[in-house]
Amino acid sequence: MINVDSAQDYQSLAIEERGNGVFVVSLNRPEKRNALDAATIEELISFFSTAQRKGVRAVVLAGEGDHFCAGLDLVEHWKEDRSPDEFMHVCLRWHEAFNKMEYGGVPIIAALKGAVVGGGLELASAAHVRVMDQSTYFALPEGQRGIFTGGGATIRVSDLIGKSRMIDMILMGRVYQGQEAADLGLAQYITDGSSYEKALELADRVAQNLPLTNFAICSAISHLNNMSGVDAAYAEAVIAGVVNTQPAARERLEAFANKTAARVRPNS
Structure with missing residues (x-):
């Protein structure tokens, strides 16, 4: 058994070890469509900061309920009524979490379904592989909400689909789904069945690679591109x-x- 933090240490995430070095990390706020509040971001930082050092071989990133992630918890944001510098630091914590994922050296396969919206798309784009099912849809609705992306969409989403398409998504509130979304690069796999089962299959496969090789693939390539x-x-x-x-x-x-x-x- 791999020595990671106890699952009881997490409230916003559900952590499951599958026994072959593969972990399932699920956003566990289905009543909020897994919207990302400050507590969830801190738990993502906690898990992914130590995953590689503690022997995690691969991670399936999923969401409880019908949706992967609906983005920033706008209700929390509205209630907190943060100052500009307070929200800047919120964004920096998001970047900390997503950088730990992208550069941490542990393969992360995102199992996408339902809403992958706003900050949810920023989260998904920090994974190394994305699997979508037929219910999955992608959007950046910040333009219609009167806000701007703060979790890396201008970096990672524009890298996936290009600057012009990313601008169009946020400016127009454009929604992508189905084969069109996969063809654009928002996901590398599209399945008629369960994205979760496909993500587990891929995670089991990649966990058979040598850890140092996976570390280079899932860390060095991003650094080299910078x-x-x-x-x-x-x-x-x-x-x-x-x-x-x-x-x-x-x-x-x-x-x-x-x-x-x-x-x-x-x-x-």
């Missing part, structure tokens, strides 16, 4: 030097050399 081309090339070479010579890879490389490893085949 660098200049020449700096990224140098850093990539250094990372490859470490990862590609790890002792744990020797057995897998030997299997390939002996022609006993599984071969890459096209999908049937």
Whole structure:
């Protein structure tokens, strides 16, 4: 059993260990369509700050109820009546949580359903893989709410679909769903069945990779994309030097050399 914080330590998240290093982390506010309040953000920071060091091999990020996440808890925001600097610090905590996810080195597969809206889309875009079902819809309604994105949409969502489409989404309140959403890059997988079951299948598969290799894939690539081309090339070479010579890879490389490893085949 992996030594992570007890599930009882979390109120806004439901944590389940599946026994093979795969954890399910579920937003647990279905009565609020899993809207993100300050407490939920702090729990995301708590879990993802230590997940890699404590041996978590992969995470399925899900939502209880019918929706993945409807974004910022606007009722809490309205009641708190925060000052500009107070809300700036709220946004910085969101960035802390999502950066821990994107750069933390543990593969995160988001199981999307229903609303993936506003801050919910910002959360989903911090995952490394997104699986949507036929109920999933994506939107950035901040323009109609009189507010602006504060959790990284201008960075991650625009990276997924392009600056012009991101501007159109927030300006017009445009909603994407179905194959069109997948084709734009909002999700890498679309399923007619359960996005949760598909996400578990993918998590089980990726958990079989070597942890150091997964760490490089789910951390270094994001860092490299923030660098200049020449700096990224140098850093990539250094990372490859470490990862590609790890002792744990020797057995897998030997299997390939002996022609006993599984071969890459096209999908049937």
